[in-house]
Amino acid sequence: MGELLIGTCSWTDRALVGSGWYPAGRRDAEGRLRYYAGRFPVVEVDASYYALPGERNSRLWVERTPAGFVFDVKAFSLLTGHPTRAAMMPDGLPPDAGDPAVLDAVWARFTAGIEPLRAAGRLGAVLFQFPPWFVPGARAEAFLRECAERTAGWPLAVEFRHPRWWADEERTEATRDLLSRHGFTAVAVDMAQTLASSVPPVTPVTTPRLSIVRFHGRSAAWGTGSKEDRFRHDYSAAELAQWAPRLRALAERVDELHVLFNNCCADASVRAAETMSGLLAR
Numbered sequence: 445m446g447e448l449l450i451g452t453c454s455w456t457d458r459a460l461v462g463s464g465w466y467p468a469g470r471r472d473a474e475g476r477l478r479y480y481a482g483r484f485p486v487v488e489v490d491a492s493y494y495a496l497p498g499e500r501n502s503r504l505w506v507e508r509t510p511a512g513f514v515f516d517v518k519a520f521s522l523l524t525g526h527p528t529r530a531a532m533m534p535d536g537l538p539p540d541a542g543d544p545a546v547l548d549a550v551w552a553r554f555t556a557g558i559e560p561l562r563a564a565g566r567l568g569a570v571l572f573q574f575p576p577w578f579v580p581g582a583r584a585e586a587f588l589r590e591c592a593e594r595t596a597g598w599p600l601a602v603e604f605r606h607p608r609w610w611a612d613e614e615r616t617e618a619t620r621d622l623l624s625r626h627g628f629t630a631v632a633v634d635m636a637q638t639l640a641s642s643v644p645p646v647t648p649v650t651t652p653r654l655s656i657v658r659f660h661g662r663s664a665a666w667g668t669g670s671k672e673d674r675f676r677h678d679y680s681a682a683e684l685a686q687w688a689p690r691l692r693a694l695a696e697r698v699d700e701l702h703v704l705f706n707n708c709c710a711d712a713s714v715r716a717a718e719t720m721s722g723l724l725a726r
């Protein structure tokens with residue numbers, strides 16, 4: 445069986461910090477990460493979606509975590525076709541994804557920002573989470589091909605937010621083949637299945653090195669309302685137990701499996717990660 449790493453999609457989320465999960469004396473930036481890394485072996489860097497990561501922070505993350513701890517880093521919003529605030533762009537550049545010079549500058553800054561993690565062997569994956577309007581077709585395939593060229597040698601994972609990518613057996617096979625050709629890890633998700641936008645909980649393996657499952661919660665407000673509305677869900681032990689045999693089977697097919705909880709309201713994500721850890725340990 446491959447190594448199974450369980451964690452959450454942020455250690456700095458405001459709701460988690462305010463929940464009281466971090467003990468007194470461990471609530472500064474260094475204390476939070478050291479405390480988290482003493483309890484989980486993996487974390488997703490969510491902040492890099494909103495602002496380009498910096499080399500200094502990456503070096504500090506390496507210094508503040510034990511050997512073997514890994515970071516999955518979310519790609520900056522402009523690189524995945526999401527709206528991007530001008531204030532988050534480097535050197536006053538406009539958030540224009542259609543301008544090759546702008547894209548080159550953003551790619552260069554993102555690459556430099558995560559290099560300390562790569563150099564230390566602590567980069568689990570770079571997560572490209574595509575928007576709901578990123579649908580199967582020639583344009584999407586060209587975009588993925590460009591991503592593969594720019595990230596050659598990176599451990600790259602892809603999460604699609606449009607259900608058509610995994611709509612039926614034929615489409616699933618085509619999507620699996622597309623990601624495999626580029627060496628991209630397919631990200632599986634758990635979410636509410638009652639919405640038109642619901643992505644099915646398929647678990648395709650597209651690279652032998654790594655697989656990732658992200659648990660978004662099962663809120664019916666997915667795609668609407670505030671962030672808290674979209675991700676408000678406390679996983680029950682029964683809900684998590686349903687996934688345990690699937691995760692064990694998935695871990696048999698890859699060198700490493702990351703299980704990450706994104707139900708980021710108060711301490712719901714860390715409690716779910718702790719529960720899942722206990723279930724899989726048994």
